[in-house]
Amino acid sequence: MTVSRQPVIVLSKHVMFSDPLEIRIRPSNDADVDPMLSIYRHHIRRGVDPAYQGGAEALQPDDLKRRRRSMRKHRLPHLVAERGGVVIGYAYAVLFRKRPAYRFTVKHSIYVHPDHLHSGVGKLLLPALIDTCAAAGYRQMIGYIEAANTPSIQLHERCGFRQVGYLPSVGYKFGHWTDIVMVQRSLGAGATTAPDAWLVPPTDDGLDD
Numbered sequence: 001m002t003v004s005r006q007p008v009i010v011l012s013k014h015v016m017f018s019d020p021l022e023i024r025i026r027p028s029n030d031a032d033v034d035p036m037l038s039i040y041r042h043h044i045r046r047g048v049d050p051a052y053q054g055g056a057e058a059l060q061p062d063d064l065k066r067r068r069r070s071m072r073k074h075r076l077p078h079l080v081a082e083r084g085g086v087v088i089g090y091a092y093a094v095l096f097r098k099r100p101a102y103r104f105t106v107k108h109s110i111y112v113h114p115d116h117l118h119s120g121v122g123k124l125l126l127p128a129l130i131d132t133c134a135a136a137g138y139r140q141m142i143g144y145i146e147a148a149n150t151p152s153i154q155l156h157e158r159c160g161f162r163q164v165g166y167l168p169s170v171g172y173k174f175g176h177w178t179d180i181v182m183v184q185r186s187l188g189a190g191a192t193t194a195p196d197a198w199l200v201p202p203t204d205d206g207l208d209d
Contacts, residue, residue: 021083023121025128028068028080028090033061035087036080039111075136075199076106079128081121088116091125093133096142103199105140106133118151126159134187137197141187146171147179160185 028036037059071078071092081089089112096105108129112121133141143161145152153163165182172178 023081023083023088023124025079025081025124028078030065030068032080032087032090033064033068036090036111037061037064039087039090039113042114043111077129077132077136079125079132081112081125083116088113089121089125091129093129093138093141096140104138104195105142106138107142107144108133122152122155126155130159130185130187137195137199138187139190139195141185143183145181145183147181153181153183156183156185 040059068078070076071094074095076093076095078092079090080087081091089110091108091110093106093108096102096107108126110122110125110129112125130141141161142164143156144167145156147153147166161183162185163181164184167180167182169177170180
C-alpha cells in the first residue's frame with residue numbers, strides 16, 4: 001500500500017502520534033525481540049531457498065536481548081521502524097572488527113518485514129542509523145550488499161556510500177553463486193581529524209553480526 005503522507009522519524013520513546021500510517025524510528029526494546037526475530041528468520045529462510053531448513057532458528061530471544069544490552073553498553077544503535085504500534089523493520093550496527101585499531105568503524109544491517117518491502121522503511125532506518133553512529137563517535141560505516149540488489153545499492157548511494165570493494169561468488173542462493181558489493185561512507189569528521197574520544201571495543205561475543 002502506498003502512503004502519500006510524509007513519514008515521521010522519532011528517536012524518543014515518549015512521542016505520541018495520531019496517524020497509524022506514520023512510521024517512527026526508535027531504539028528497540030525487549031518487547032520488540034519476537035517481531036524482530038520473526039523478520040530475521042523469514043529473510044534467512046526465504047533469502048537462501050524456500051526449502052532451506054538450516055540454522056534459521058539458531059538465534060533465540062535471549063541471544064538477541066543479550067546482544068542489545070551489549071550494544072547499549074558500547075553506544076551501538078539498535079533501531080526499529082514502527083507503524084501503528086507494529087514493528088515492520090529494524091537496523092543495527094556492530095563493530096567492523098573487534099581489534100582496538102578498528103574501534104571507530106562499524107558495519108550495519110537492515111531487515112524489513114516482507115509485507116513492507118519497497119515502501120520506504122529502509123529510507124528512514126538507514127539515515128537514522130548513520131546519525132546515531134556519528135553522534136556516538138564512530139567515523140566510518142561499512143555495508144555489504146548483494147550485487148543484484150539494485151534498490152539497496154541506490155539507497156546507499158543516496159545516503160553517501162560509495163563502492164569500495166566487490167566480492168565475486170561468495171554467496172550461494174537459489175542454486176547459483178552471488179556477488180557482494182562492499183560500500184562505505186564517512187561519519188562525522190571521518191578521517192579528517194583524530195578521534196576526540198577513546199571508544200572501548202567490546203570484550204564479549206554478543207556483538208557478532
